[in-house]
Amino acid sequence: MSNTQRFNMLLLGVMLSGAVLSPAYSRSWKATPAQVAGEYAAIAHARSNTDFVNIRWWAAPTVMSGTPLAGVLEKFIVISVAHFHVQQPAGSMSFDNLDMLEARDSSETPLTSIPRNALPPTAAGVLATFEASFRQSLGRLGDGTKFFIFDAGMVRACEKGGISVPYDGETYTWETPFPGCSR
DSSP states (O other): OHHHHHHHHHHHHHHHHHTTTTTOOOOSSSSOOOHHHHHHHHEEEESSSSSEEEEEOOOOOGGTTTSHHHHHHHHHEEEEEEEEEETTTTEEEEEEEOOOOEEOOOHHHOOOOOOGGSHHHHHHHHHHHHHHHHHHHHHHHHOOOEEEEEOOTTOOSSEEEEEEETTTHHHEEEEEEEOOOOO
């Protein structure tokens, strides 16, 4: 098995464990620090019986340390958003198309959005592989999820601070340090 295949399998495992072991399904037993951080990073907002927002900060403590993905997540803030609607009674899903998202640090200063073509090649490759694995593992929900990248600036998931993301009349927040940080 090549290193690329191993890395892809590792990414898929991390994503599936986050999806399968999320607090919406059950509580973790003897959770690892990455699981604790991953549970904190994900926000599931049931706005009504048919309107849902899933938003997540993909921060370094939510993945296995020492991986290329963890390195990228130290330098960039990666936020994923899926805003979907379930049509009753058929249960079919539709997704809002998100073209842009804003994120702010704990002092309410906007974080700088990073266009895909402005990322260093290695970071672009790691994030493209990660997103493709995510989409493939979650099917329709994965396809409806949009990823946004920001310059982390002074924001670190394991240091005091936080970020906020205003979206569609709500402001979703994360305070740092993340639970599960070893620092």
